[in-house]
Amino acid sequence: MSEAPVALVTGAAQGIGLGIATGLARAHHRVALLDIDAQAAADAAERLTADGLVARVVRLDVASALEWHAAVATILEQWQRIDVLVNNAGVSPRGTPESTDEAVWDQTLAVNLKGPWLGIKACLPALRASRGTIINVGSTRATRPRRGLFAYGVSKAGLLGLTQQVAIELIDDGVTCNMVAPGWVDTPGERLIQARHGRSDWPQGVRNLTTPEEIAAAVLYLASPGGRRVNGEILYVDSGLHLADDVAMIYGQPDDSRTYRG
Template sequence: MTEKTALVTGAARGIGLATTQLFLKEGRRVAMIDRDAEALHQSAEGLEGALPVACDVSDPDQVAAMTRQVAGEFGRIDALVNNAGVADFRPLEETDFATWRQVMATNLDGVFLMSQAAIPHLKTVRGAIVNVASISGLRASTLRVAYGTSKAAVIHLTRQQAAELGDHGVRANCVAPGPVDTKLALAVHTPQIRAAYHDAIPLNRYGQEAEIAEVIVFLCSDRASYVTGQTIASDGGFDATGVGLPALRALSPNRNG
């Protein structure tokens, strides 16, 4: 049997690295893509079956060259995980156009460019695309005008991909993580912010990178063979609660934590 492969962007750390490790555990070869070459090669060290390739997903020429390299090394691309992303949190009126474009270039243009490059290979093997958006693409929040809008666009782009690629047997789905215990979150979320998130999330905690990876890898697998065009909010129930009403929920006799 020919060994299946996956291409994961933003693979040097966080959800991308956790997804890479889970793919490898399940027997896939993985092309690890990240623009931080030093961190990428450090993360790939010792991972058998991993191919680290430095690439800026917002650069069409780099994406084309990287895709040729991966296809040449692996002979096929069975799954594409568009995980690379950048964040910027500031008020709407303070978001200058350069910042807006920087966020869109990676978060939206990168997903478009990577998908366009991989589609011919995915059609050959009836493969899968998983785009990583965010809960911020499903519900508006302060300080996230560029970030949230980019992720909302990724969710719609996923639906477009599912609608157009279904005839070729290619599935496209989206994962929208809620708050996740990444190094970035630990650095920028104060104890007050973490407590507020805990109050608003039914599971009363942040997610783990490995938990998000489990959903991504499932959607890329044959176990999800009839799932396409969907957005899975892997968020501990954050989106399901709407405004949440933490003060009201705190009155519940069954409330823990």
């Protein structure tokens, strides 16, 4: 490839998305930071370009097909190709089947599940042309449900189904589709959720937090030539949380009364 590959990362203004965008930019990709918060994304892109990396911002609500169409057209106009699509933008409301109201359900499924589908649909001609790759940011909760994460867990389980279905649909096109599943990651979004529950920091005893840089490393692997035989997979980056008893894994003391309320 004569020119640097192009990567699109949604929800790239902060947290895991920014970690992935930074990792891809450092690995010589031209990176488009797509986020509903254009100002935060612009601030992030400015920091990347100040470091000599290639980044630009496109404001996007991932739940809008029209906005996807416009965003992809803008990027293709400037960079002419798309090699990597990272569907990372997500919301994580807490709630049970009873306490979750319809608006929260609709919003969660729109951002976490419909958004990746719309992004794939909009990028597909360009991804086919580059024999590119799609990486969806899921969660350990896609396969290991946890009480109180009803709409979120459903959306991430759906995203795993979408990942596998897209992988099989595109198998003859040389386009791969995988899911990276983070464990618990210290991000601005997670901090807000903790603060909503009156916590200024993580619960005492919490350990094995994953970092955005570690998620970026997994994305880079899947996007690299060495990862291109991996298809339709879920790659957990969660210290084994999906295998372990959550309480034993997360807390030093299994009987810690400050349980994860999320």
